[in-house]
Amino acid sequence: QVQLVQSGAEVKKPGASVKVSCKVSGYSLIEKSIHWVRQAPGEGLEWMGGFDAEDGETKYAQKFQGRVTMTEDTSTNTGYMEVRGLRSDDTAVYYCAIDRITIFGRYFDYWGQGTLITVSS
């Protein structure tokens, strides 16, 4: 059974950094890759980036480049996402998801439970 378990909710001040973890069981990150998606209050889902198994590199949505770093530790099967220079509009639930690439297309076939990051002074 595949499970993605994320770290707990955090409250941060503007300008601080936060690092969210995503522990994967039932899948080896050597074979799969983690992507990160966030949902701000009242908004839809927004893709932030992830490891692209087709290209072999981590890709970021343009709006997050330079401020977000995503890494994977294959020895512990855990993914990490760090956001620096937090702003109030970074308040959101952050999800990790497994990116699956098949002959039928590409999709996120398993998701974490979400981590609420609140940015407030």
Add this chain to the structure above:
Amino acid sequence: QSVLTQPPSASGTPGQSVIISCSGSSSNIGSQIVNWYQHLPGTAPTLLIYSNNLRPSGVPDRFSGSKSGTSASLAIGGLRSDDEGKYFCASWDDNLNGPIFGGGTKLTVL
């Protein structure tokens, strides 16, 4: 603001059918597959439909997807109270070079 457009809400009574629409453009739905995700309260999102109309193992056949041009639809038949939640469409966007999502449709079973 989401690039894919969904109605914010939909509703039906138990046993009825409901259709949720998802509208995009030539840079996403028009040239890429569409996936649908179900997000029930208090749980992680789950894959409901992939590659326009395929169901993962375990998803009942009362859920079906279709795509035409730059739009897609999710049909849910035989509504049940435990279908209540949010439904998101998603597609790859050539401009973003990544996946994009709809704003989500909150389904209420009356």
